[in-house]
Structures are given as C-alpha cells and as structure tokens.
Amino acid sequence: xxxxxxxxxxxxxxxxxxxxxxxxxxxxxxxxxxxxxxxxxxxxxxxxxxxxxxxxxxxxxxxxxxxxxxxxxxxxxxxxxxxxxxxxxxxxxxxxxxxxxxxxxxxxxxxxxxxxxxxxx
Numbered sequence: 001x002x003x004x005x006x007x008x009x010x011x012x013x014x015x016x017x018x019x020x021x022x023x024x025x026x027x028x029x030x031x032x033x034x035x036x037x038x039x040x041x042x043x044x045x046x047x048x049x050x051x052x053x054x055x056x057x058x059x060x061x062x063x064x065x066x067x068x069x070x071x072x073x074x075x076x077x078x079x080x081x082x083x084x085x086x087x088x089x090x091x092x093x094x095x096x097x098x099x100x101x102x103x104x105x106x107x108x109x110x111x112x113x114x115x116x117x118x119x120x121x
Contacts, residue, residue, distance in 0.1 A: 010034040029065055036069035 006017035008025060011034045015021055025031055055072030058064040064074060 008034075010038050032065060033067050036067055040069045 004017040005014050006022055006025075007014045008031065011025075011031055013025075015025060052071065052073045055064050055070055055074050058070070058072070058074045064070050064072075
C-alpha cells in the first residue's frame with residue numbers, strides 16, 4: 001500500500017502524511033507565513049491601529065516571522081516619521097551632569113588629586 005500524501009492548502013505543497021512530517025510542516029516558517037498571508041487577505045477591511053508600537057524583533061534582526069500580519073510596526077523609510085523620535089541621552093528630561101551621582105559624573109578637567117603612596121607591608 002503506497003504512503004498517503006498530505007496537501008497543504010496554505011502552502012500549495014504535498015508531502016508524505018506521517019505525524020512527524022505534518023508536525024514539521026505545520027511548525028515551519030514557510031507554513032506560518034503562508035497561513036498568516038491567507039488570514040490577512042480577509043483582514044484588509046478591519047480598522048488598523050493608528051500608531052502601533054514598533055516590532056523590536058524586526059528592529060534588532062531585520063526580520064519578523066509574522067511578516068505583514070505582525071501587530072507591531074515594521075519601520076521602513078516611508079513610515080518612520082509616524083513615531084516621535086527617540087530622545088538622545090542629552091535630551092532626556094530630568095537628567096543632566098549636575099544631578100548625576102558622583103560615580104557616574106565625568107572626571108574633573110584637572111584630573112583626580114593624587115594621594116601619596118602608602119606601603120602597607
């Protein structure tokens with residue numbers, strides 16, 4: 001008796017129908033992306049979030065396994081102006097060199113005073 005074949009409608013692929021093969025396919029990145037694209041085709045008419053938060057996985061790696069169906073924003077040159085700029089360390093409210101603890105302040109211009117060498121031994 002020949003092995004049964006499984007056909008995936010999302011991926012338009014056919015493969016041997018064993019539990020291990022089916023599990024490997026269903027958990028695969030190509031299947032997840034194809035399934036997300038299929039469901040997204042029905043969600044085109046739903047209202048989108050006006051200013052969604054950034055997808056940090058996409059920011060760090062340049063890739064998101066959810067693709068266009070990700071609920072977070074994948075920044076491109078055309079949509080980067082939608083968000084307020086991230087403040088630089090000099091522009092952070094409430095932080096200045098005067099109110100930093102001594103351990104985090106920059107060294108004085110003249111350097112630290114040198115203490116005489118003490119031989120403890």
